[in-house]
Amino acid sequence: MSLDNSRLLVKVARLYYDQNLTQAEIAERLRLSRQKIQRMLSQALDSRVVQISIHPVLGTYSHLERVLEERFQLAEALVIETTAYDNQAVVAREIGAGAAAYLLRVVRPNDKIVISWGNSLLGMVNALPYPSRTHADGIQVIQGLGGLGDPNHEIHATQLVRRAAGVLNADAILLPAPAVAGSRAARKALESDRYVRQVLEKARGADLAFVGIGSSSAETILVPEFWNIMTPATLAELEGRGAVGSINLRYFDERGQTVPSELNSCVIGLTLEELKKIYRVVVIAGGRAKLKAIAAALRAGLVNVLVTDHLTAQELAKTEGRVRGAPRR
Numbered sequence: 001m002s003l004d005n006s007r008l009l010v011k012v013a014r015l016y017y018d019q020n021l022t023q024a025e026i027a028e029r030l031r032l033s034r035q036k037i038q039r040m041l042s043q044a045l046d047s048r049v050v051q052i053s054i055h056p057v058l059g060t061y062s063h064l065e066r067v068l069e070e071r072f073q074l075a076e077a078l079v080i081e082t083t084a085y086d087n088q089a090v091v092a093r094e095i096g097a098g099a100a101a102y103l104l105r106v107v108r109p110n111d112k113i114v115i116s117w118g119n120s121l122l123g124m125v126n127a128l129p130y131p132s133r134t135h136a137d138g139i140q141v142i143q144g145l146g147g148l149g150d151p152n153h154e155i156h157a158t159q160l161v162r163r164a165a166g167v168l169n170a171d172a173i174l175l176p177a178p179a180v181a182g183s184r185a186a187r188k189a190l191e192s193d194r195y196v197r198q199v200l201e202k203a204r205g206a207d208l209a210f211v212g213i214g215s216s217s218a219e220t221i222l223v224p225e226f227w228n229i230m231t232p233a234t235l236a237e238l239e240g241r242g243a244v245g246s247i248n249l250r251y252f253d254e255r256g257q258t259v260p261s262e263l264n265s266c267v268i269g270l271t272l273e274e275l276k277k278i279y280r281v282v283v284i285a286g287g288r289a290k291l292k293a294i295a296a297a298l299r300a301g302l303v304n305v306l307v308t309d310h311l312t313a314q315e316l317a318k319t320e321g322r323v324r325g326a327p328r329r
Helices: 003-018 023-030 034-046 062-071 088-106 119-127 157-168 184-191 194-204 224-228 232-240 272-276 288-299 310-316
Strands: 076-080 112-115 140-143 171-173 208-212 245-247 250-252 280-284 305-309
Touching: 003 023, 003 034, 003 062, 003 088, 023 034, 062 076, 062 310, 076 088, 076 310, 088 119, 088 208, 088 280, 088 305, 112 157, 112 194, 119 157, 119 208, 119 280, 140 157, 140 194, 157 171, 171 194, 184 194, 245 288, 288 305, 288 310, 305 310
Parallel strands: 076 305, 112 140, 112 208, 140 171, 208 280, 280 305
Antiparallel strands: 245 250
């Protein structure tokens, strides 16, 4: 049994035996069929994961996942062991593999899946098996943010969408626009294009969204092309207005509120408010440098599913829970 399957087996067992959720409730929460839940509960008994009490499989962090789920009212938390907490590239690769396993588990026929950009999304796409084991029909993978930098670079949003769609046997819905327009007027002109408008409309109606989190620290900007947009002056402006992190290039403060800026007014892609309306927003983020940004997004209710590393999860478990009145989930 793989580590991902072992982790899911323990999670299902805890939800059923520890938290007294019904099989139907577990199926809805984890986006699985009731028959699958029934089989996994039987497997949990047969494999002695469930005896008198639930015994987590070695190498999983089911207790820590439960703490995060309860504290931040998440549908699910996936905690992945990291080998390099202070190396963002390594963390992104490791948690990306966990996100890939999650995507393959929950994807359903006719799902519309939004993908943003960043190293954690690259880690996810790189970990998807090819060809995929999924045979779901009618899936669409939608670009939720315009392109940034060299279109041929593997981290470019267009490349991520194309590769993910290829693995999932899905249709790739590409956003024919840059991530950041040269001005507000240019952004409005681009968004008035019929194809751009249609893609953004599809993205707003997605079932799942996979996004990363950026911090407001210059040291975490690993994509050279980003410096063409994120100048020191722009970064200073954002930090001066209280920005702690970003999702889909939308910078937010410690309360999870969008930070107004010239950059934000030029971004072509889903806003934080639009992302909140998507059924399930999966945030893939970890590492020491992003702790503050992740905590802010969790407290504000911007996250529905979190995929992170075990050291970040341990620190998050010490922080204040979701703010009362924060949106849904």
